[in-house]
Amino acid sequence: MGGSAASKLRKLSFYLDPVLIAQLLLPTTILFLFLVAPLLLVAYVAGQYSIFDVLSDPTYFSLRPRGQPVLILRTSFRGREVTIIKVVGVSFGAVINSLINAVIVTAGATVLGVAVAFVFARYEFPGKTVLRILATMPLLLTPFINVFVIRKLFDWRDGIISWFVCDVLGLPLRLGVDSIAGVAVAQIMTFFPLVYLNVYSSMVNIDPSLEEQAENLGAKGFRLFRTVTLPLSLPGLAAGSALVFIFSLEDVAAPIVFNEKRFISYQVFSKFIEATTGQLSPVAAILALILLLLALTIFASIRRYVMLRQYAMLSRGGRWKPRMRKLSAKGLLAIYLVLAPLLVFLAFPQLGVIIYAFSERWTGPLPQGFTLKNLWSIVEDPLVSRAVINSLTYSLSALALIILLGISASYVIARARVPGVDLLDLLVTSPVAIPGLVIAVGYFYFFTTFFRGTPLDPIVSGPSLLLVLAYSVRRLPFTARAVFAGLQQVHIALEEASLNLGAGRLRTLVNIVIPLISLNLLSGALVSFVYCMSETSTSITLGGLGGVGESHQAPITFIMLDYLNRVGGPHIVASLGVLLISLQLLVITLVNVVFKQRYAYVGV
């Protein structure tokens, strides 16, 4: 090989022209500045304090459980002798609670998700399409308000379940799930489709001959499922479960709505309430670091595991038809009597949001009165309409940056023959696994430390710019992945033909590459946009730094949280939820039906 440094440089510059260098440097610089540096700063601040101060505080860490998991009370309620059974869970302090909760939620979501995926992947029955839609409904993001509906389901006083059991069936029982247990139930209901979708796509990709072979050797029923089907679906299972685990850890909506402070995410969030003064408790940094390390550990191990377990299917050329069986009468009965009601129940929070938005009152177990005034208040209420405009502004600005970064990074990753591209790939995809709360904490330190007193200081100028950057970084993976997938389908000769005819890199990019990947780009950008609009973690933390007044800078989700505890507020929050649902449905339709691309269901 040409040994000297000069000749190596000359060789490198042959493959890297100025446009490629810009495409490499731009995303790398932005991601280092606005992702890596803030995270490092979190670690640095956390390192200034002893982690044992946190671990020795029973608020965060305790080995002795506090409270009773189930409260049973025999009492008179509304003139009737009833037994109240309330599941609340026990507490080991915020850190342990978050971990135990994540484990329970992952287990619950996995069992539900695998069961639903198996039925859909292997059986054919009338009404399946409707049930499949129901099963994905919990993924429609309606921050806070869906958990609010879940709480309403499980409230022992005015909850729908209690009402049904006690007032409709007439049993002397009032059932409730609340506190820590409530958070777990809400998260299982919200996150199980992540497992379902991942396992489902694994299962329909299993070569049917593998199962047939096992059956041929005598395995059937649960044994077949346990020994062949499930192990072959492990990559999907691992990916789905890992996502649930990470989302459960970082989810702040369920703890807030259940007013359950004993979770890491709630603790980090609550520190922000005092942050408008320009000070953030160092405990926030320590807790954020714990959150980050937990999430990254899961992400890293699952990345390795999923890659190790990429079972190569021996395909015989064309795509196979997945094994589909007709169900016996008994099976059909089980579907309609067990699965269908279960899926309706799991989708109920989203349905409830819609009901809430169109009802006048919903204080008792059942909603009352139909009205459009809640929807109207999105326009009429100046705080709300301003939040909508803010969110649109931030999301569109973020989108511009996302498109620029996404195209640049993916192009370099897909095409440039230079070392270090893998690192950029990791940087671009990792925000999927990085809790938004950690980014919020990092941004707070980063901008109040290095930009104190400048227009970039959120205490001085409000959070607008921080939110745009946070949205850009967090939602970049959707667009970057879509562009990357598009580039893999564009034959490199199409670009070479352009270069060969005398067009430079930039011209080739604009005239050839971008038009050829436009559908992928558009789809990815739409998904990024939708998840910017519904972004929660940084919105409710950083979003409040400008205060809430006439000309506030807060986005939709911040106002949703703010209105949740106002009188009549939930109806307006639900209307915003309906707005977000409509937006998501529109984008899903555009992406799947019009652009014929795959919609990536990962958000929060």
Add this chain to the structure above:
Amino acid sequence: MTRVSLRGVTKRFEDVVAVDRVSLEVREGELFTLLGPSGCGKTTTLRIIAGFELPDEGSVFFDNEDVTYKKPYERGCAMVFQNYALWPHMTVYENVAYGLKVRGLPAREIRKRVDEVLELVGLRGLEDRYPTQLSGGQQQRVALARALVVEPKVLLLDEPLSNLDAKLRLRMREEVKKLQKELGITTIYVTHDQEEAMSISDRVAVMNRGRVLQVGTPIEVYTKPANLFVATFIGRSALLRGKIVRADGRRVSILTRGGFKLEGTGLGVRSGDTEIVAVVRPEDFSLSPLPDANIIEGKVELVMFLGPYKQLRVNARGERIIAYVDPEEEVKAGEIIKLYIKPEDVKVYSAEGWEELEFE
């Protein structure tokens, strides 16, 4: 018109040496073909000339200018890709006009030149079609027009006809040759099809395993293959293994394994070689006696009438020989016949590398 020279060009991909110390001179205005089996390095060589790959060693010159480190868009060559690489989002007109737009020509000039080149390749009237609405042959012409319209210094063709059906391939072959002669553009043509190479080229470079084994006119390469690989790759020859009995300059006497004593011409024999291979082209066998000719006797196993000639499969003491003879000859399977071969048509090569040859 431009002269292209490669000097000691080497390109490795990981441990594989794709191009191994290749030096070539392509003369102004000639149609030069890189011929070889797949994986021989011919396409990589072409991509180095186009500027898509950087050689690890050696340089590329256009006339006297070293272009080794020049970017593809700075070289002024134009390439026709194996899969045509037509842009699916552009019409025929837009595809062809692209190179001129990039060069910043005025719209009227572009219009004129695109019209001319489309006329030249016979695609007038299809300007507004998209590539997917064209047949394979039409796509091929668009690709050719797109390359020709920019009046490149060097035209590069990477297996341009391999995706066409047999009949169309023959027609396009003639058209490419005709166009190239009319326009006089220095052209480098890559193919694995020896017949295509023979028929179209001014000169041919036969490549194998990254190396150029012989450069010459098609007639030279066909009649005087420089080594065993070239001799076997081109044409469909009888291969007789044996030993040298006596060597006298280029004239050698050999004894084949089947026991035939033959007089031949040593083309790739070094002194000291004992193991040799004698190569005889099928059309060099004759059924009528020739003066001073070698004689091989054998049994006809199969007779096939192929139009211009009859193909005989002959078993001569275990050696399998394919011979083309006059279609008028009365030969039947099972007959014992004598085949006559002139000594100059028995080409003798060292058997070194025999094991590496691939046979059909």
